[in-house]
Amino acid sequence: MYRYDEYDHAIVQARVAQFRDQTRRHLEGSLSDDEFRPLRLQNGLYIQRHAPMLRIAVPYGLLASRQLRKLADITRRFDRGVGHFSTRQNLQLNWIKLEEAPDVLAELASVEMHAIQTSGNCIRNITTDQFAGVAPDEIADPRPWAEVLRQWSTFHPEFAWLPRKFKIGISGTTEDRAAIRMHDIGLQIVKNDAGEIGFTVYVGGGLGRTPLIARKVRAFLPWQHVLSYCEAILRVYNRYGRRDNPYKARIKILVKTLGTEEFTRQVDAEWAHLKEGTSTLTEAEVQRIACQFAPHPYETLPADDAGYQTQLRDEKAFSRWVERNVHPHRVSGYAAVTLSLKKPGVAPGDASDAQLDAAADLADRYSFGEARVTHQQNLVLADVRQRDLHALWLEARTLGFATPNIGLLTDMICCPGGDFCSLANAKSIPIAAAINERFADLDYLHDIGELELNISGCMNSCGHHHLAAIGILGVDKSGQEWYQITLGGQQGNNARIGEVIGRSFAAKDVPDVIERLIDTYIANRYDEERFLDTYARIGLQPFRDAAYPATTTGNAAKERTYA
């Protein structure tokens, strides 16, 4: 993975000193709340329900074991022993003291980490596919490009005070696993006929109050120009994005208002001036960075390990785990493994300090000392020998990492919600817990099959509920917590926003409603159909009828005003 050189170190350390000084001035009273707020946000520090929440950047989701250990240490010493992995592949700590935040940043800097631009109206952490570099269907490794973009976007002087936050996602595979069309800029790595690398550029995706899928603005952008082209997009946005209303300030609204064609014209006009400038990337720089993501020294192994085949045949629990939590690898005899952070009794994405340490040990012993964070809020060991899978599974089980539920209903994405987040309309963690309890039976869960269920505590949509087969959104109905359900959302190449099923539900009814929706699917599915396939075939109505059994017919439900 990328290692800092003297320049990177100096820049990150200067930031720690700068923030220490800003915090001191704020605590002394010479920097008002209003002046300090945007500054602390650009260091990932929110003031939440209980204490400041610190969002630590995990650039493109990649962590070395020594970084995981440092995170465990910070979680133990400065927090209450639990970290929360977010859908942006970052780690959030909910109990940091403001006075200690500069010390935490200094600790992070010692292992080449930071909280720079993890919040605020600036360019945020660049995200990508958790299987980058090992995925069999990869066109090119997205991580070197993500690192190039990380450096370019870090303290970019022109784009620190944008109308709103700005997220860039990048995918290196044919099947997009990084939800790039939900980003302000989505970059899809492609090769042209001459075999040269470039990017298909999408702009203007995003969730929130007005969920929109990004539009394609350029089919093939040669790699040399990725920085200048992003700069052109950002400049048009910085100048013309709306600043009068935060709900209309994302670039998606600008793209929508101008229309894709006019927006693209403006970007191209700007780019014409920037294109051949000094930001044009050089082969030398791309090589310098790419060689730090070179493949690990893999052993030459057979595609099928005999011992592993026996274990698969003999142990149902193991084979069930393999079926869900083990993923193909481009190198023969290796596999990628998801360590599930979803299990009954624990908020999705939460990891204790002990688990963080344990994950570091597993990474060292099984996966070249590296782990990844997924946007589904799990951890991945990307380079495990097939013949080690059984031993790893046994260890993961004792550590609470082995719930065999990846891609299934209980592998929920869930935002911190009303328990922690001051913006929430409703709690999300207890809803996740109730659903988890209802679907705890593994046979039932596996029979239901692939199904994404996401929960957000408010319209800010941090839990990506729009993109789930079943989405749950906390809404406020005259001061009470209610939940709206959407169906049919999906990520990836065929990204779609879910449809609202009808009026919202009280918390206590949510598990029942989910169960009725699942029953409807099971009653209607053909053979191997996934929930989404059945939904696409039979439509919303049968699900609506099931969700509101007492009051249906569906039209009655449909005509009510949605909460």
Place this chain on the structure above:
Amino acid sequence: MPEQLIQGRQLADNRWTTLTIADDAGDTNLAHVAVPAGAVIIPAPLWLAQRAALIAREGEIGVSLASTFEVETLAADIAHFSLIAVEFPKFVDGRGYSTARLLRERYGYTGELRAVGDIGRDQLFYLSRVGFTSFLIPDGRDAAAALQSFNDFPEVYQSGVDQALPLFRRRAA
């Protein structure tokens, strides 16, 4: 602490007067506004309204650009200004950063470029990177202490008006 100018990375006297005009003044009014003698900063719309007369005027003239002002409008006039001020109604309004780069990098403006409005110590580093050379620190903020912030970072990744080459081109060298 009264309003204080920073120029050349030190505290400086402000030799310019600023002519302000109420927001609701229409074009007709602008044509009749008297521009005083001496080094004066006038709103860009006033410049556009009295352009010919002001070009003929003796003495230095500066223009002030509202954050919404499209700098392209002045592209042909840049050479007439000894000072261009860019207004920051709130420090989180970042439009002026793009305006500054356009003035420097696209329109070749080389005179004094001044940041005015809601700015302070924690904005100076970025402001200086995009081409601002003077900073009018508003009443109540500590301009002397702000001087330190020009050295907040020892290195920068991107090119800017202050640094023609991005770090990757210098790293490789």
